[in-house]
Amino acid sequence: MTTEVDLARHVAGRIVVVTTEELAALLESAVRRALDSLEGRSAALEWLDAAAAAELLRVHPRTIGKLVRQQGLPAHRIGKLYRFERRELLAWIEKHRAPTPKHLREFRAVR
Numbered sequence: 001m002t003t004e005v006d007l008a009r010h011v012a013g014r015i016v017v018v019t020t021e022e023l024a025a026l027l028e029s030a031v032r033r034a035l036d037s038l039e040g041r042s043a044a045l046e047w048l049d050a051a052a053a054a055e056l057l058r059v060h061p062r063t064i065g066k067l068v069r070q071q072g073l074p075a076h077r078i079g080k081l082y083r084f085e086r087r088e089l090l091a092w093i094e095k096h097r098a099p100t101p102k103h104l105r106e107f108r109a110v111r
Contacts, residue, residue, distance in 0.1 A: 046086040053084040057093065071096070 018026070054061040064082065067073035074088040 048084045048086055048089070050082050050084070053082075053089060056086070056089055 048056065050064045051061050054064050057064070057067075059067070064073070068075045068082060072092075073084075074092055075082040075084055077083075
């Protein structure tokens with residue numbers, strides 16, 4: 001038995017032969033990329049409770065429940081509590097933003 005064992009792997013109709021060291025490096029690289037992508041995603045996910053969501057939307061906390069039920073405010077229910085993803089709330093705000101009146105658009109363009 002040698003110290004370098006050749007491993008064969010079937011990839012897209014081809015046989016690829018790699019050493020154990022090459023396989024270890026490939027796996028380490030793949031795991032590192034996966035962890036980096038997870039860290040990026042978890043950083044992008046910022047969860048808010050109802051009070052923080054109310055502050056973000058500048059409404060009373062009781063209004064949050066009404067917006068969830070009546071206006072489709074995106075929420076995740078955990079037991080009796082609502083949790084809100086900040087990114088989803090910001091997208092909802094953009095979608096429900098009232099259009100700027102024409103006279104204000106023209107005023108902003110002149111400034």
